[in-house]
Amino acid sequence: MMSGGVDSSVAAALLRDQGHDVVGVTLKLWGGESDSGCCSVSDVDDARRVADALGIVHHVFNFGDAFTTHVVAPYAADHGAGRTPNPCIECNRHIKFAAVDERARALGFDAVATGHHARVAVRPDGTRRIARGADAAKDQSYVLHMLGQDQLARTLLPLGGMQKDEVRALAAELGLRTASKPDSQDVCFITKTTGRGSFLDRRIPLTPGRVVDAEGHEVGTVAAVELVTVGQRKGLGLAGGGAPRYAVDVDVPSATVTVGSKRDLLVDEQRAASLQWSAGPVSGPVLVQVSAHGTPAEATVTEGPDRTAVVRWAVPQRRVAAGQSVVAYEADEVVAGAIAV
Amino acid sequence: MRPEALAALVEVLEHAPGNPSGQHAWAREARRRLDDARDGIAALLGVGPGGIVFTSGGTEADNLAIRGVLGARGGRALCSAIEHHAVLDVVHASGGGTVAVDGTGRLDLDHLADELAADPEISVVSVVLANNEVGTLQDLDAIADVIDQARLSHPNGLVLHTDAVAAAAWVDVAELAVRADLITISGHKVGGPKGIGVLAAREGVELAPILLGGGQERERRSGTPDVAGAVALGVALAATERDRITVVGRVRGQAERLADGLAEATGHHVRRTVPPRSTPGVANIVHLSCQEVDSEPLLFLLDEAGVAASAGSSCASGALEPSHVVEALGVAPDWAPGALRLSLGWCTTDEEIDHALAVIPAALAQLRPHAEPAA
Numbered sequence: 001m002m003s004g005g006v007d008s009s010v011a012a013a014l015l016r017d018q019g020h021d022v023v024g025v026t027l028k029l030w031g032g033e034s035d036s037g038c039c040s041v042s043d044v045d046d047a048r049r050v051a052d053a054l055g056i057v058h059h060v061f062n063f064g065d066a067f068t069t070h071v072v073a074p075y076a077a078d079h080g081a082g083r084t085p086n087p088c089i090e091c092n093r094h095i096k097f098a099a100v101d102e103r104a105r106a107l108g109f110d111a112v113a114t115g116h117h118a119r120v121a122v123r124p125d126g127t128r129r130i131a132r133g134a135d136a137a138k139d140q141s142y143v144l145h146m147l148g149q150d151q152l153a154r155t156l157l158p159l160g161g162m163q164k165d166e167v168r169a170l171a172a173e174l175g176l177r178t179a180s181k182p183d184s185q186d187v188c189f190i191t192k193t194t195g196r197g198s199f200l201d202r203r204i205p206l207t208p209g210r211v212v213d214a215e216g217h218e219v220g221t222v223a224a225v226e227l228v229t230v231g232q233r234k235g236l237g238l239a240g241g242g243a244p245r246y247a248v249d250v251d252v253p254s255a256t257v258t259v260g261s262k263r264d265l266l267v268d269e270q271r272a273a274s275l276q277w278s279a280g281p282v283s284g285p286v287l288v289q290v291s292a293h294g295t296p297a298e299a300t301v302t303e304g305p306d307r308t309a310v311v312r313w314a315v316p317q318r319r320v321a322a323g324q325s326v327v328a329y330e331a332d333e334v335v336a337g338a339i340a341v
Numbered sequence: 342m343r344p345e346a347l348a349a350l351v352e353v354l355e356h357a358p359g360n361p362s363g364q365h366a367w368a369r370e371a372r373r374r375l376d377d378a379r380d381g382i383a384a385l386l387g388v389g390p391g392g393i394v395f396t397s398g399g400t401e402a403d404n405l406a407i408r409g410v411l412g413a414r415g416g417r418a419l420c421s422a423i424e425h426h427a428v429l430d431v432v433h434a435s436g437g438g439t440v441a442v443d444g445t446g447r448l449d450l451d452h453l454a455d456e457l458a459a460d461p462e463i464s465v466v467s468v469v470l471a472n473n474e475v476g477t478l479q480d481l482d483a484i485a486d487v488i489d490q491a492r493l494s495h496p497n498g499l500v501l502h503t504d505a506v507a508a509a510a511w512v513d514v515a516e517l518a519v520r521a522d523l524i525t526i527s528g529h530k531v532g533g534p535k536g537i538g539v540l541a542a543r544e545g546v547e548l549a550p551i552l553l554g555g556g557q558e559r560e561r562r563s564g565t566p567d568v569a570g571a572v573a574l575g576v577a578l579a580a581t582e583r584d585r586i587t588v589v590g591r592v593r594g595q596a597e598r599l600a601d602g603l604a605e606a607t608g609h610h611v612r613r614t615v616p617p618r619s620t621p622g623v624a625n626i627v628h629l630s631c632q633e634v635d636s637e638p639l640l641f642l643l644d645e646a647g648v649a650a651s652a653g654s655s656c657a658s659g660a661l662e663p664s665h666v667v668e669a670l671g672v673a674p675d676w677a678p679g680a681l682r683l684s685l686g687w688c689t690t691d692e693e694i695d696h697a698l699a700v701i702p703a704a705l706a707q708l709r710p711h712a713e714p715a716a
Contacts, residue, residue: 106638107707
């Protein structure tokens with residue numbers, strides 16, 4: 001998959017040089033306004049021109065309907081329910097490593113490759129796990145945690161062993177037009193100019209809400225409780241001075257955000273759903289990461305009924321906003337992922 | 342491209358480089374070539390030479406037809422639901438609507454009459470002569486009758502435009518579009534080059550220009566004319582007219598062999614979107630609906646196998662979009678996503694048909710591995 005960025009450009013070049021029969025595919029995912037990510041016409045142009053430079057065939061695949069169904073609509077619905085979804089993870093889960101993988105299989109391809117900074121580790125028993133990329137600052141194993149054995153066996157991540165500056169240097173050496181293109185950071189279907197609020201305002205009712213302290217006293221107001229995330233400090237309409245206060249709970253039905261101290265955010269355990277083990281359960285201590293570039297903390301993961309999970313922290317940690325992914329590692333390898341509830 | 346058109350293109354570029362608007366011998370030579378082309382094309386389309394406006398292609402000619410009439414007379418445009426986007430999007434931009442078609446793509450004449458009766462502001466009606474995706478030909482004579490009936494109730498008058506881009510190589514446009522006031526054709530669809538088109542206007546049809554500048558083409562289309570392109574278009578159109586009956590007969594046979602062969606080879610999981618002989622259509626378009634298959638992966642496999650096919654239209658990124666034509670025809674949901682357009686040409690060989698007959702069933706079988714084997 002060639003997004004039109006430097007990483008996937010170099011991934012394609014490396015695979016070509018390794019002798020693979022490579023076809024570049026750019027996904028058209030979003031028909032609406034966009035100024036970043038893998039959907040804009042100029043990104044498709046970049047991918048096509050890189051493919052031309054590499055001498056490989058390039059196609060654009062339209063997965064717009066699936067993207068709307070599996071990524072954009074749940075993103076809006078999750079916010080409406082007071083959760084904080086990670087749409088890139090849902091795109092990987094439902095589009096890139098599901099619908100596109102299925103298409104690739106039907107078209108006779110042996111593998112699907114991306115420019116993610118992560119590795120596929122093969123263990124002595126033959127099972128596979130997603131592992132951190134060599135460039136710790138760019139590691140994307142967190143957003144690939146959901147890949148199962150079948151998918152891992154068919155996934156190539158040629159950049160896993162490289163540093164980002166090596167990737168850029170190689171792109172420059174190959175004369176690829178994406179060599180100095182900035183990294184995309186944001187949600188690809190939300191424009192910088194209009195932002196998340198106006199995107200959601202057109203899709204779900206946004207509710208003005210009260211901000212209360214632990215005793216229930218109103219201490220501020222917010223324009224939309226659906227836009228508040230647990231752990232958030234700014235934008236809660238609080239008077240200045242005193243100790244910093246954070247959102248510790250968001251309740252959409254009563255349009256109430258509860259704030260508290262940093263300490264009030266700390267919990268001994270975190271519940272999650274949709275638990276998925278990479279290659280079977282791991283009972284011992286693991287390192288659990290709760291955001292794309294967060295610092296992992298020691299914990300154990302216990303599976304409950306219906307793929308629920310309880311993460312018990314060795315030392316109390318901040319509550320995780322519902323909807324965020326909770327990813328467990330053994331050393332550099334992902335052993336499980338789940339979604340905070 | 343037809344070889345005689347390619348030769349003409351190069352010859353003009355080489356030997357008549359002048360700007361036809363100039364005041365010198367080189368200009369006069371270029372002007373003569375341009376006007377010879379104009380006269381020839383006018384005769385082939387059945388309009389006066391003064392009615393030929395050279396444009397940059399079919400899209401500009403369609404834009405000029407609709408926006409030109411609206412600019413000169415005011416009002417709104419109306420078109421069929423299966424127009425090319427070069428018409429459809431212009432009509433929508435003018436605040437105009439569309440007229441439904443039946444399952445074969447033929448215009449619903451009662452709906453046309455109703456729309457005209459409901460809106461006296463309509464001043465231009467555009468109906469594609471042959472649809473570019475499914476090939477259905479419209480009965481412009483019957484459409485002109487409906488328009489004549491409505492004329493009295495339309496103070497701005499009613500102009501009939503037809504986009505004959507997909508039809509021009511395959512039918513006698515002069516005869517079928519004799520009652521159209523404006524006709525669009527495009528170079529590359531008749532064996533000429535890309536980047537040149539014609540809007541042919543009957544005498545008295547006033548067009549407000551959409552490009553302003555030097556006032557070329559009788560103030561209707563500014564810009565230095567593409568003399569070589571115009572000459573090549575004229576040569577290609579003349580060659581097409583000369584060979585038409587022979588070519589149409591041969592291509593119709595190839596198209597039927599292709600469609601029938603594919604239906605048989607796939608156990609009738611592939612069928613013509615517009616049933617053969619249900620309605621008149623151009624000879625060269627085989628539009629198929631493939632059951633339980635998506636066009637996009639199918640086109641990918643066909644491309645790998647050396648078959649150049651298409652489905653709907655592409656958006657700016659190059660991704661395939663669902664076809665509004667297939668939607669307007671009301672194709673059943675399990676067949677509509679598998680739209681496949683195979684276009685034949687004057688130079689299509691029987692071997693190419695054989696190749697397509699071998700490759701397409703194999704691609705379909707690969708994409709529908711769980712389907713029962715061909716009967």
